[in-house]
Amino acid sequence: MPPFSVVSDRDGLPRIILTEPCGSSAEILLYGGQVVSWKNERREELLFMSSKAVHKAPKAIRGGLPICFPQFGNLGSLERHGFARNRMWEIDSSPSPLSPANNQSTVDLILKSTEEDLRTWPRSFELRLRISLSAGKLTLIPRVRNTDNKAFAFTFAIRNYLSVSDISEVRVEGLETLDYFDNLMKRERFTEQADAITFDGEIDRVYLSTPTKIAIIDHEKKRTFVLRKEGLPDAAVWNPWDKKAKALPDFGDDEYKTMLCIDSAATESQIILKPCEEWRGRQELSTVSSSYCSGQLDPRKVLYGFN
Template identity: 35%
Template sequence: MVDRANRPSALNAPSAAAPGPQVDITGSGAGSKVTATLPSGESIEVLLYGATVISWKSNGGKTENLWLSEKAAVDGSKAVRGGIPVVFPVFGPPPKSGHPTSSLPQHGFARSSRWEFLGKSTSEDALDSSSVKLDFGLYTSGISEDAKKAWPLDFGLVYSVTLSKDSLQTVINVRNEGEQSFEFQFLLHTYFKIKDITKTSVKGLLGVEYIDKVLNASSHQESNSAIAITGEVDRVYKSIPQDTTTIVEADSPRFDVVRDNLSDTVVWNPWIEKAKGMGDFSPDDGYKNMICVEVGAVNGWQKLEKGEVFEGGQTIKSLL
């Protein structure tokens, strides 16, 4: 298990003098979730299944920022369609053969494993109740026997989700706890909720090389400063020089997505036919109200030797 020198405290009732963030655990088994609410009303909900953030409300709790399918499984029966699924240790379909991840399912096992809630922590300033951090852990001992058989390596993951008044930070810490090195990929598959995909664009990727999965995984260079979505989009933008990608709605910036130690970003929208073909995507026209801008390390592989640690993540800023 990962050695945590500063393990977060257990759940504590806020003091009467300075009301702090409220953190609650509800449900049972694979359907358990952790909810955190700031005194100002902003909130997040995180399922222990997959450590999947399924709700993030800003603007005093009035504005939902994440898209969640009406048919999303939130009972632990399958990976969640929507929110922020955690993709590890492989992105997309695994290599067909000859790689340690080849026997794993698409997107790996992290999003379909039950994580441990490690606790909460808040600002060291007792008078500052403007943020709360929730930590979740997944270790070799916590994954299914099938996953252990497919990927028999010793690892530790700590996933930190920090809610602030106008932002959400999600960071993964990956540690090699075994004797042999291993390779992995990592992605935060964030589904953003938007009003109208035809009035939405993505900025901050001009000049970046990308792999277009809709066009037979061919390589291209982005020539648009604002990427409009007019059909199915499934692109992996590689080695992005700038840290921030912006989602724009009706000519106004809606979200800033700031990468931290992650070089790649996937832009995805299934559009009409693919949305209809996914059994857990609902409503069928839900593609009009979502866009995925997914930060990660998916172009090639990250390698960790014994005892080494990788950390990376994102800070999403709501610009309403």
């Protein structure tokens, strides 16, 4: 019996359901290869999905965990954040071997270059994505293989639309003292001065050379997301706040209050692959209960205390 089931949602899109014995679940669309739901054992939704999200091509779906390839951002003639997030993927029937996924529910997806893609980005590739669910943890392992006869370069990101209780009560630890590009200031480079990132207005930044672990602390829910990543050295932080939210057609006017994007990215330096070479990244999202000391989570416990 496969470790997942496939159903069709109300929009007719194939939807993969992952479950694990403790009761948590994840749902993935073949459209975009996108995780659109991740619920814990208490059936609480951990990901943000806009009530106005469009689930039809050629639109990308606003929420969940979109895959940005072959670019993250808005450069050149390619569509913003690349085309991988609005293409139909397939279930990979013969995935390359990876380390065993013990006690995990796993699905492997694949996206290959099409004639349409080759017209806008003339590089032949295979993009594979392993999605694994275990108790309290969701793991994504993307891999890009160059199947072309010449080298090519790309940037990559996993957007993480996280569900939070109140953005004004959220703090992010692990990015302090780092340099970042501020997209609201024409990508000017700054150094983070705050002890932790808190939110009282629009933010659109890319932090550079970030640690492998970042903590997103939701004070009201007493819950912390722990983001661990490998091969994805940068981290984008985004919330549109009120004015931008009202200007986005696929985003509810007040939904900025209950979401935060903390993205795993490789964007400052392009990844270059020679023919037949493969790049591999890894991201783990987990949740832990927050513990407080003078209103602050002990960052050493979250950032360094978990294996």
